[in-house]
Amino acid sequence: NAGVTQTPKFRILKIGQSMTLQCTQDMNHNYMYWYRQDPGMGLKLIYYSVGAGITDKGEVPNGYNVSRSTTEDFPLRLELAAPSQTSVYFCASSQKGRGGTNEKLFFGSGTQLSVL
Amino acid sequence: DAKTTQPNSMESNEEEPVHLPCNHSTISGTDYIHWYRQLPSQGPEYVIHGLTSNVNNRMASLAIAEDRKSSTLILHRATLRDAAVYYCILRDRAGRRALTFGSGTRLQVQP
Numbered sequence: 417n418a419g420v421t422q423t424p425k426f427r428i429l430k431i432g433q434s435m436t437l438q439c440t441q442d443m444n445h446n447y448m449y450w451y452r453q454d455p456g457m458g459l460k461l462i463y464y465s466v467g468a469g470i471t472d473k474g475e476v477p478n479g480y481n482v483s484r485s486t487t488e489d490f491p492l493r494l495e496l497a498a499p500s501q502t503s504v505y506f507c508a509s510s511q512k513g514r515g516g517t518n519e520k521l522f523f524g525s526g527t528q529l530s531v532l
Numbered sequence: 533d534a535k536t537t538q539p540n541s542m543e544s545n546e547e548e549p550v551h552l553p554c555n556h557s558t559i560s561g562t563d564y565i566h567w568y569r570q571l572p573s574q575g576p577e578y579v580i581h582g583l584t585s586n587v588n589n590r591m592a593s594l595a596i597a598e599d600r601k602s603s604t605l606i607l608h609r610a611t612l613r614d615a616a617v618y619y620c621i622l623r624d625r626a627g628r629r630a631l632t633f634g635s636g637t638r639l640q641v642q643p
Contacts, residue, residue, distance in 0.1 A: 449631075451633070458636055459633035461632060475632065506575045506576070521576070523577065
């Protein structure tokens with residue numbers, strides 16, 4: 417059972433380059449999320465999605481874009497990479513619980529991104 | 533948004549119980565209290581969650597104060613593998629469905 421799969425695991429970008437972080441889940445979860453984690457800090461929500469075709473901004477969306485064309489995939493796009501985007505990126509998914517509340521999140525193993 | 537407050541760090545000895553506190557004085561009536569932990573170099577993993585009543589599972593217990601303004605995650609017998617950052621989280625503001633993480637409590641377990 418693969419769960420949440422993120423690729424790549426590591427990437428170094430030059431300032432101004434673009435890239436897409438891939439995230440896919442095989443649990444048929446409605447909800448998917450992108451978080452970033454700076455060294456020694458907690459996670460900050462970038463974007464999330466409650467279903468295919470629906471996305472919404474989190475705490476720190478600037479410099480990122482997302483799309484959700486299928487239930488399984490939720491790619492994160494960096495258009496013009498900046499040093500401030502050096503971080504570890506985590507994708508997560510969850511299933512809708514009773515009364516609309518989230519139940520537990522399942523996280524991928526992360527993508528470590530450095531922008532130099 | 534409702535916020536949580538946790539100690540930055542705690543220490544415990546192996547095989548002893550650990551009580552990790554969390555304050556959430558502005559919690560709303562429909563907010564669930566979630567706990568996650570993050571082992572070194574890994575993504576966070578779910579530990580437990582609850583609304584009003586105390587909850588138990590194979591990993592831990594969650595004790596929720598009667599006024600719901602605080603909660604405590606209880607690890608009954610700490611092991612070295614329990615050394616991690618523990619996050620106490622409330623739902624994002626009403627109507628949203630994403631969990632917002634704070635800085636958590638770093639638990640060190642001594643042999």
